[in-house]
Structures are given as C-alpha cells and as structure tokens.
Amino acid sequence: MREKKRKMLAGAAALALCWAVSGPNLMDNAWATDAGEAKAQAQSTSDLVRKGQVLFAENCVACHQEEGVGKAGVAPSITNKELLRIASDQFLFETIRDGRVDTPMPAFGEVLASKDDIHALVAYLKSFRTGPDLSKDIEADHISMGDPRLGKRWFEQVCAGCHGPRGEGYAGEGSGTAIGKPGFLGKASDGFIRYIVKNGRSNTAMRGFSGSYGLANLSDGEIDDIISYLRILE
Numbered sequence: 001m002r003e004k005k006r007k008m009l010a011g012a013a014a015l016a017l018c019w020a021v022s023g024p025n026l027m028d029n030a031w032a033t034d035a036g037e038a039k040a041q042a043q044s045t046s047d048l049v050r051k052g053q054v055l056f057a058e059n060c061v062a063c064h065q066e067e068g069v070g071k072a073g074v075a076p077s078i079t080n081k082e083l084l085r086i087a088s089d090q091f092l093f094e095t096i097r098d099g100r101v102d103t104p105m106p107a108f109g110e111v112l113a114s115k116d117d118i119h120a121l122v123a124y125l126k127s128f129r130t131g132p133d134l135s136k137d138i139e140a141d142h143i144s145m146g147d148p149r150l151g152k153r154w155f156e157q158v159c160a161g162c163h164g165p166r167g168e169g170y171a172g173e174g175s176g177t178a179i180g181k182p183g184f185l186g187k188a189s190d191g192f193i194r195y196i197v198k199n200g201r202s203n204t205a206m207r208g209f210s211g212s213y214g215l216a217n218l219s220d221g222e223i224d225d226i227i228s229y230l231r232i233l234e
C-alpha cells in the first residue's frame with residue numbers, strides 16, 4: 001500500500017517537472033504579469049506617498065515639524081525609527097483619524113476630505129521606516145500581568161517627571177506625551193508600550209529603560225507593573 005503511494009507521488013512529481021520544463025512560455029508570461037503588477041504597485045505607492053507629503057505640509061508640519069521630527073513640548077516625532085518599526089498601519093490610521101482627546105492632536109477624520117487622504121498620510125510616514133516592520137510581533141506580544149500598585153510607584157518615581165503625574169502629557173507640564181489618556185492607551189498594545197519603554201525613541205528625551213545605558217534599569221517585571229498601572233488609568 002505504502003509502496004504504491006510512493007510510486008504515485010513520484011509519478012506526480014515527474015509530471016509536474018515535465019509541465020514546468022515544457023511550458024516556458026507560460027512561465028515567462030506569468031513573470032511578465034508579476035513584474036508589470038509590481039511596477040504598477042510601486043507607481044501607485046509613490047503617488048500615494050507624494051499625496052501624503054502634500055497633505056502633511058498642509059495639516060501637520062506646524063506641530064510635527066519638517067519631515068515629522070517633532071519638537072519637545074509641542075508634538076512628538078512621528079518619523080522616529082522605533083515608532084515606525086512597531087506602529088501598524090492601523091495604529092497610525094486611527095490615531096490620525098481620531099486624534100488624541102485632551103491633547104493638542106486633532107481628529108483629522110473630521111478635517112480631511114476622505115479616508116484616502118489618511119491612507120496617503122500613513123504611506124508618507126511609513127516611507128521613513130528603516131529596518132524591519134515589527135508591528136505584527138508587537139501586536140502579538142503578551143498581555144501584561146503586572147501589579148498596578150507597584151506600577152504606580154515606579155511610574156511616579158521614573159516616568160511622571162516627563163509624562164505628568166497621571167500621564168496627562170503636555171497638559172501636566174511634561175515633555176512626554178499623554179500615555180495615561182485613552183487616546184493613546186486605546187490604540188497602543190502592551191507590546192507597543194513595552195518596546196518603547198525598553199528601547200526608547202532615538203533623538204528624543206525618551207531613552208530606553210532597560211540595561212545599564214537606560215535612564216533607569218527596569219526589569220521586565222517592573223515594566224509590566226507600569227503597563228498594568230497605565231491600563232487602570234485608561
């Protein structure tokens with residue numbers, strides 16, 4: 001029985017090989033179509049990026065600055081290396097659409113002409129990404145099971161000075177964003193927060209909190225305590 005199956009499989013493999021060898025024209029055409037599609041896609045992506053660049057200049061540059069580098073106390077960097085590695089298209093899209101209530105970040109869903117405009121802005125921001133897209137792994141990272149009471153203590157000692165006593169952000173006279181408000185917490189996964197706390201954000205006051213080069217050397221457990229505390233603020 002097994003022998004027969006193996007022979008059948010071998011036969012099928014030989015047939016497939018024959019088909020591949022005898023059908024070069026078919027293969028060529030398939031490649032040509034793929035290449036054509038890839039070219040058309042690249043073209044439409046660069047059109048989208050160009051459109052996003054124009055919309056950015058009209059709507060965002062006053063706060064987020066040229067090329068989205070940000071300005072302390074005014075608006076964060078949105079072309080930042082770490083942010084763009086972990087932010088999903090959905091995170092960026094919804095943040096632009098809904099803005100961040102209780103912060104200066106407006107809801108552009110009410111301002112821009114259409115959803116396509118937001119897609120173009122996302123494409124423009126993503127065009128600054130260097131390195132791998134980690135957004136799927138970040139999304140799938142574990143849910144924090146830390147102790148919020150301890151997290152409150154770490155937060156007040158280490159984070160509140162920049163992010164405000166309860167994560168109010170600039171409204172709390174801080175240089176950091178409103179990480180205790182629903183505008184951020186409703187869209188950021190635990191993996192997203194964890195990654196930024198560990199790795200920081202290059203060229204901003206937000207340095208990493210892990211390892212001896214960090215602003216403070218927080219353990220994984222302590223970072224999870226802080227995330228669990230932020231979740232009860234939400």
Ligand code: HEC
Pocket residue numbers: 055056059060061062063064074075076077078083092095096100103104105106108121169170176177178179183184
């Ligand atoms: C009036 C100033 C202002 C304008 C205009 C503005 N933003 Fe913002 N934006 C902010 C502030 C302030 C924050 C941070 C809010 C907080 O504390 O959470 C922010 C946050 C963001 C974030 C989240 C960044 C992060 O670090 O998680 C994105 C993405 C963003 N803005 C995109 C845009 C885009 C795209 C535009 C233009 C369509 C725009 N913003 C226009 C002030 C502004």
Ligand code: HEC
Pocket residue numbers: 070071075076077078080155158159160161162163175176177178179184192193196197201204205206207209215226
């Ligand atoms: C020295 C000031 C400072 C300290 C201390 C600090 N942060 Fe930040 N943090 C910032 C700034 C500034 C930003 C925004 C960076 C930018 O401009 O892109 C930020 C951004 C963040 C973000 C991304 C928020 C967003 O809008 O996407 C998270 C999450 C964060 N910090 C968590 C923390 C936690 C948790 C602590 C304490 C363990 C902490 N930070 C301590 C200054 C600080």
